[in-house]
Amino acid sequence: MAFGDFFKKAKSAVAGLAKKATQALVQGVQKTATALRSGLQFVVGRKVDAETAEKLREILISADVSGSMADELVAKVQAAYQDREIKSLEEIETFLKEQIKLLFPPQASQPCWAPPGQPTVLLIVGVNGSGKTTSIAKLAHRFKTEGRKVLLAPADTFRAAAVEQLVLWAERVQVEYVPAKQGQDPASVAYQAVEKALARHFDVVLVDTAGRLDNKKNLMDELEKISRVIRKKLPGAPHEVLMVLDGNTGQVAVRQAKNFEHTANVTGLIVTKLDGTAKGGAVISMRAEVDLPVKWIGLGEKMTDLEPFDAEVFVDEIFKTETEA
Numbered sequence: 001m002a003f004g005d006f007f008k009k010a011k012s013a014v015a016g017l018a019k020k021a022t023q024a025l026v027q028g029v030q031k032t033a034t035a036l037r038s039g040l041q042f043v044v045g046r047k048v049d050a051e052t053a054e055k056l057r058e059i060l061i062s063a064d065v066s067g068s069m070a071d072e073l074v075a076k077v078q079a080a081y082q083d084r085e086i087k088s089l090e091e092i093e094t095f096l097k098e099q100i101k102l103l104f105p106p107q108a109s110q111p112c113w114a115p116p117g118q119p120t121v122l123l124i125v126g127v128n129g130s131g132k133t134t135s136i137a138k139l140a141h142r143f144k145t146e147g148r149k150v151l152l153a154p155a156d157t158f159r160a161a162a163v164e165q166l167v168l169w170a171e172r173v174q175v176e177y178v179p180a181k182q183g184q185d186p187a188s189v190a191y192q193a194v195e196k197a198l199a200r201h202f203d204v205v206l207v208d209t210a211g212r213l214d215n216k217k218n219l220m221d222e223l224e225k226i227s228r229v230i231r232k233k234l235p236g237a238p239h240e241v242l243m244v245l246d247g248n249t250g251q252v253a254v255r256q257a258k259n260f261e262h263t264a265n266v267t268g269l270i271v272t273k274l275d276g277t278a279k280g281g282a283v284i285s286m287r288a289e290v291d292l293p294v295k296w297i298g299l300g301e302k303m304t305d306l307e308p309f310d311a312e313v314f315v316d317e318i319f320k321t322e323t324e325a
Contacts, residue, residue, distance in 0.1 A: 036063050036318060048081035048092075056092075063281035063318070064250040069288045073099060097315050100284055104311030108293035111308070112239045112267065119151075119197035121205045121230055121237040123190075125223060125264050126244035127256060128211030131272035131298060133162065135244050136206050137169035138298070138306035144175055148203035152177040153193035155186040155226060156210045166208050173303070176202075186210065186222060187229040194233045207238070220263050227265065240267050242295060247274040250282045257290045272298035275305070283314065 036059060048056075053074050060070040076099055080086045086095050114120040122139070126132045133156075140150045152170045156162035160182035170177040178193045190207050197205045209226065210219060230237045243266045245253040253271070260266050269292050271283055283294055294309040 036060075048078055048086075053078055060281060064285070065281035066251060066254060066285035066289060069285050072288075093319050097319050100315050101311050103284065103287045104294070104309075104315075106311065109268075109295055109309045109311070111295065114234075114236070114239050118234065118236075119194070119202045119205050120239050121194060121197075121207065121234065123207045123209065123223075123227065123230070123238040123241045124244060124270075125209050125241060125260065125266065126211060126270075130211070130244045130246045132211065132244040133165050133169065133208060135270050135272055135296070135298060135306060136166065136208055137173055138303055139296070140170070140175050140204075140206055141173045141303040142306060143204050144173060149201065150175040150204045150206065151193055151197050151202040153190050153205060153207040154178070154180045155189040155193075156208045157182055157184045157186050157189060158210045162208070162210070187226045190226045191229045191233055194230055194237065198234065223264050240295075241265050242268050242270050243292075244270045244272060245286075247271045247282060247298070251285065253282055254285050254289055257286055257292060261290055261292055266292055268293050268295035270294075270296040270298065270306075271309075272306075274298065275300045281318075283309075 056077065057070045057074045060073060061067060065073070073096060077086070077092060077095060080095055081092075086092055112120075124132055124136050136152065140152060143150050150173075152166055152175060154163040154166040154177060156166070157180055163180050163182060167177055178189055178196060180189045186209065193205050193207060196202070207226070207230075209223060227238055227241070241264060243257060243260050243264065245257060247253065249256075257266075257269060269286060269290075271286070271294055274283070274297055283297070286292070287294060296306055297309050297314070299305045299307065
């Protein structure tokens, strides 16, 4: 296939994904948007007095914005109201959206890629049940659709079922994987994957790891060993350490991100399962309370229901009015 034809095909595939992703986002944050929309009707025609301020705080917390973040936003609304910067419901919504978007510099959510000619190695971490393995499959599907050559490394070798599950996903998505078995040294699986990627010119390596809690020192030490072994084969890798968080858990997910932030050298977050919850505000709290960018969000069960996090679109959708929806 000529390069021009390949580029056109890849561009068309990405455009198709983006269209579907936008639809997934609209549906995925619907519960959060409904919670905010119904609550904000309370402040129509009202002054931002103590009662309204407390109600506004409750509305934000109902969407799982943390208490401290809700307090900060309400305080800014009150100050803006006193300064006559805002006078109506629509202006309060606009003001809140602008304040929240300031928490998400667009460049922070951009993926980190390896230098040209090298494979990009992504190390995926998180607690069990967060949607880690499914997120890897979705990333693999997306990268493949974009025209990238993808390799999976099933380095969660504590459980045979984990290896089997990732292999099954690799076969479904039709990407290659490195063979592994229960009890094998996870670092050796990651090393073999990088070695294969270099030899056969893969574009992306996705390394699965065992679900763990930050207070399990042996497991956290293992993550450092995996990273160290990868760097030995490919200096500068892993290029990202992405932590998968279950959006259903709300503030629990925020605490998990805080705990992993330094102990696992996490560089970004994947927030999953936002389609089944009205806790989309936890995404806002994560950025406010954890010095980690949200890179990807999961919005459903389909392979296409994982998309890059775009703060502009996300915030606009959760504050969308009923007529706009």
